[in-house]
Amino acid sequence: MDDRQREFLDDLLTTASPSGYETAAQRVWVDYVSEFADDVRTDEYGNAVAVLEGGDPTVAIAGHADEIGFIVRRIDDDGFVHLGRIGGSDKSVSKGQHVTIHGADGPVSGVVGQTAIHLREEGDDGYDDVREQHVDIGVEDGESARDLVEVGDPITVSTTIEDLEGDRLAARGVDNRVGVWTAAEALRRAAERDVDATVCAVSTVQEEVGLQGARMVGFDLAPDAVVAVDVTHAADHPGAPNDRTGDVSLGEGPVVTRGSANHPVVVDAVREAAESEDVDVQLEAAGIRTGTDADAFYVQQGGIPSLNLGLPNRYMHTPVEVIDASDLDAAAALLAGFAELAGEYEEFGVDLS
Known part of the structure; x- marks a missing residue:
């Protein structure tokens, strides 16, 4: 990853x-x-598609741009802001956090209140539901608070990007800004190769609240195949339930998912590209669903051959998600190779003859 990519x-x-x-x-x-796409377009909800024009087939590489967070549910007369959830926000990590309320007139800083350990009842170590938590923005009454924020304003945890040892970094919202980064970088590298296929990089919205953007894009774009790039659980840290996550590790390469939405021909094509690009991949099973945009893409337009490509991620849905940047670079190289290989396919359907 060079300086511009970082x-x-x-x-x-x-x-x-x-x-x-x-x-x-x-x-x-x-x-x-x-800077490198032949065409870029957006729709009414903000889904974005960048197109590299070529011949048949058309393949899409997609990530989702949205992150989990909170929303202003109500403002009480004492000026405290009460929370609602956006997506799968974790009530166990929200208290005691610095947050930013993104108001119409600019960001407003606050903290999620937590009763001091000295004042809590002994044994009271449970986690309040997000709806029971509040943000203190430092005002004295509700009128002052309502001058700054209003119901429906989004809220994010205020964290920085921290470089760890080697190629690893920690940040909020890694899920799934790394996916849209990979989609864009794969398109750039496909442009450098002047691939024969038409390649679309896609950045969807509202994945965390039901895969909604992918439903819109999949119906409208109708590619011949799509790879949905999203984070997946790394199981290489203390406390990880390996019986639920599989044996995925940071720095060991992107993860090819097999089963359910993952079309066997697209799986094989991506694995072939990995071999030709000398990219190590890991395997993951999804017997029922992937939990990613692939689940929405593959049921559009009578069925779009789809694959979920995972990027290993520790501590998902916390403000300190950890990834290895080498996995991102490897995924971008792999998908550029897939785009090049795609020109050899007339279609990606299974052969029943």
Whole structure:
């Protein structure tokens, strides 16, 4: 990952994009892909598609731009802001956090209140539901609070990007800014190779609240195949339930998912590309569903051959998600190779003859 690619990743990670409020992050993505795409278009909800024109087939590489967060549910007369959830926000990590409320007139800083350990009842170590938690923005009454924020404003945890040892970094919202980074980078590298196929990089919205953007894009775009790039659980840290996650590790390469939505021909094509690009891949099983945009893409337009490609991630849905940047680079190289290989396919359907 060179300096420009890292700058792009940092810009994505530092731009708030809770589900339903992705516009600012989508602008970052569109500005980047516009440098090398033949065409960039957006729809009414902010899904973005960058196209590299070529011949048949058309393959799409997609990530989702939205992150989990909170929303202003109500403001009480004492000026405290009461929370609602955006997506799968974790009530066990929200208390005691610095947060930013993204108001119409600019960001407002606050903290999620937590009763001091000295004042809690002995044995009272449970986690309040998010709806029972509040943000203190430092005002004295409700009128002062309502001058700054209003019901429906999105909220994100205020964290920085921290470089760890080696190629590893920690940040909020890695899920799934790393996916849209990979989609954009795969398109850039496909452009450098002048691949024969038509390649679409896609940045969807509202994945965290029901895969909604992928439903819109899949129906409208109708590619011949799509790879949905999203994070997947790394099981290489203390406390990870390996019986639920499989044996995925950071730094060992992207993860090819098999089963359910994952079309066997696309699986084989991506694994063939990995071999030709000398990219190590890991395998993951999804016997029922992937939990990613692949689940929405594959049921559009009578069935779009789809694959979920995973990027190993520790501590998902916390403010300190950890990834290895080498996995991102490997995934981008792999998918550029897939785009090049795709020109050899007339179709990706299974052969029943």
